[in-house]
Amino acid sequence: KENANACIRLQETEINIKSRRSMTIKSKRVVTIFNEYGLHHMNASQYYDKSLKIVSIEAQILNSLGSEIKKFKKKDFRDQSIADGISIYTDNRALNLDYTPISYPFTLVFECEVETSNTAFIPSWAPLENYFLSTEKSKITISYPQDLGFKYKEDNFDGFSIQKTDETGKLSFEANNIEALRQEDYAPSLRKFTPLVIFGLNKFHLEGVDGEAETWSNFGSWVYTNLLSGTDELSEETKSKIKAHVGNETDALKITEKVFEYVQNKTRYVSIQMGIGGWKPMLAKDVDKLGYGDCKALSNYTRALLNVVGVESYYTIIYGDKYRRDINPDFVSMQGNHAVLCIPYQNELKWMECTNQIVPFDFQANFTDDRKALIIKSSGGEIIDTKVYSEKNNSQKTIGNYSLNPDGKITGNVSIKSKGTQYDRKYLLERKSKDDLDKHYKNYFSTINNLQWKNPMFENNKQAIEFTEKIDLEAENYASKSGQRLMFALNAFNQYSAIPKRYRIRNSPFEIARGFYDFDDIAIDLPENYSVESIPESVEFQEKFGHYKTEIQLNEKKIVYKRSLTINKGFYAKSEYEEYRKFIEKIAKNDNAKLVLIQK
Numbered sequence: 001k002e003n004a005n006a007c008i009r010l011q012e013t014e015i016n017i018k019s020r021r022s023m024t025i026k027s028k029r030v031v032t033i034f035n036e037y038g039l040h041h042m043n044a045s046q047y048y049d050k051s052l053k054i055v056s057i058e059a060q061i062l063n064s065l066g067s068e069i070k071k072f073k074k075k076d077f078r079d080q081s082i083a084d085g086i087s088i089y090t091d092n093r094a095l096n097l098d099y100t101p102i103s104y105p106f107t108l109v110f111e112c113e114v115e116t117s118n119t120a121f122i123p124s125w126a127p128l129e130n131y132f133l134s135t136e137k138s139k140i141t142i143s144y145p146q147d148l149g150f151k152y153k154e155d156n157f158d159g160f161s162i163q164k165t166d167e168t169g170k171l172s173f174e175a176n177n178i179e180a181l182r183q184e185d186y187a188p189s190l191r192k193f194t195p196l197v198i199f200g201l202n203k204f205h206l207e208g209v210d211g212e213a214e215t216w217s218n219f220g221s222w223v224y225t226n227l228l229s230g231t232d233e234l235s236e237e238t239k240s241k242i243k244a245h246v247g248n249e250t251d252a253l254k255i256t257e258k259v260f261e262y263v264q265n266k267t268r269y270v271s272i273q274m275g276i277g278g279w280k281p282m283l284a285k286d287v288d289k290l291g292y293g294d295c296k297a298l299s300n301y302t303r304a305l306l307n308v309v310g311v312e313s314y315y316t317i318i319y320g321d322k323y324r325r326d327i328n329p330d331f332v333s334m335q336g337n338h339a340v341l342c343i344p345y346q347n348e349l350k351w352m353e354c355t356n357q358i359v360p361f362d363f364q365a366n367f368t369d370d371r372k373a374l375i376i377k378s379s380g381g382e383i384i385d386t387k388v389y390s391e392k393n394n395s396q397k398t399i400g401n402y403s404l405n406p407d408g409k410i411t412g413n414v415s416i417k418s419k420g421t422q423y424d425r426k427y428l429l430e431r432k433s434k435d436d437l438d439k440h441y442k443n444y445f446s447t448i449n450n451l452q453w454k455n456p457m458f459e460n461n462k463q464a465i466e467f468t469e470k471i472d473l474e475a476e477n478y479a480s481k482s483g484q485r486l487m488f489a490l491n492a493f494n495q496y497s498a499i500p501k502r503y504r505i506r507n508s509p510f511e512i513a514r515g516f517y518d519f520d521d522i523a524i525d526l527p528e529n530y531s532v533e534s535i536p537e538s539v540e541f542q543e544k545f546g547h548y549k550t551e552i553q554l555n556e557k558k559i560v561y562k563r564s565l566t567i568n569k570g571f572y573a574k575s576e577y578e579e580y581r582k583f584i585e586k587i588a589k590n591d592n593a594k595l596v597l598i599q600k
Helices: 036-041 216-228 236-246 252-266 284-290 295-308 427-431 434-444 574-591
Strands: 006-019 022-033 045-048 052-062 068-072 078-081 087-090 093-096 106-116 133-143 150-155 162-167 170-178 196-201 203-206 209-212 271-273 314-318 338-345 348-352 372-377 380-385 395-404 410-419 451-461 466-475 480-482 485-489 510-512 516-525 530-534 540-543 546-555 558-567 570-572 594-599
Touching: 006 036, 022 036, 045 052, 045 106, 150 170, 196 203, 209 216, 216 372, 216 380, 236 252, 236 295, 252 295, 252 338, 252 348, 284 295, 295 314, 295 338, 338 372, 427 451, 427 466, 434 451, 510 574, 540 574, 546 574, 570 574
Parallel strands: 006 133, 087 271, 395 516
Antiparallel strands: 006 022, 022 106, 045 093, 052 068, 052 106, 078 093, 133 170, 150 196, 162 170, 203 209, 314 338, 314 372, 338 348, 372 380, 395 410, 410 466, 451 466, 480 485, 485 594, 510 570, 516 558, 530 594, 540 546, 546 558
């Protein structure tokens, strides 16, 4: 019960792969829900489509004493489309248990059996499913024909009680008594440090098509032949339009940028869950006619346009998310949740995020950056690395000044130039309302009370992928006044104040997913008839987590404050967390260092 909003009493899954084109999955889930926060751990639903049939489904609700208080048959489940609200159409539907508890705790017993002709996707096994969820017993058993090339990969078993039974044609894993984990600051995704087993077949079936997944090369050939071939046809009229748009340009990179601009202006993103398991793109000529498509369709459409103007590009399968996740290079199987386009250019790879109408060309930060992806060529598949944004590339440079008057009011202006992942957090500012900008700046300059800002100016340089914001600001009582003295923090514009939470016992490793670099150069005009009584010293310190430096120069009535901060990306053991917390605490302390003025 400790740290748990719910407990999985039993999760038992039996998978029977009868042949390349037939698989049944039978599951039983018993979960005790302790409070309302545990409700989303019920997981009492099952999707279905034309290739996956629900054979049986039922549920029971037991009270705190284990007595049945309600029973649900198949007809009692709510049948609904699982369209996400932005889908044009979808083949997928789901049966969902619609239950509102009358008291806690209660226990759900959920049983379901399905059969499918698709063997491309075999459910993985993760006995610790989520934070604040404990597991009493979790077991998976898979039976399979040996001629299909069954395979599996296990990760992160150390420190967990897991039993494995591997027999001819049958494999099982069982875990018992796993305590719940609370979610901690900087914790990586659970799949990076808790038990996980993934499964696959070298010879699989997907929506009427047999597939091969022995190597990434032959899997890529299968994708190209069965999912992409024949989808890139365009009308003669469209071919003429894109040639005219490119004009006389001969440089492949500039041609690509023009095509990307054309696609951004012509299309919009809409989810379309259909085709071969949602993997086959809709036809390029349909995207051209309709003006919309999903990630697969838009990437494939752009590939078709580039082909018309003589530029080679590769359809690319990837995991798109702010949390970095690789296509597992050591396990050939159907993976990924997103498609982008890759263009080889002078021994580099350039990238197109074709679902976004405003993102710059060759920009991947915070969604598809720094991970392994699968590019699809006519000759086969290949695992490659996407763009890595180093700490220096993820930069923010702040140049500004402010004046302090004898009443403690400051008046100044600032220019902030952001690149890399920091550009990604800023470039939408030019599209925000005044109210949203007010919230943003009062949060960003949170150490300035009574903030008033005005005259915002934005410059979004998509070519350099650089966003500049210039604003004027003022604030009453920024400096504290006590008798003849004024006291205030020199670093008015960019204090690092988010100190990580302290844990008596840290349970998970921690990750800094993306590093960054900040540089500040601020000129401060002091009020007349005041002199400096106390001024912070310049400091510098460096640790494995990063580097911090301040330079403070006093020139009569003016102070120049320079600061640089680098935070390094990295994956660290839980034993190092307190060291990191103290490193950030030290930065925050120096960022808040005070200057004291005294009236002459």
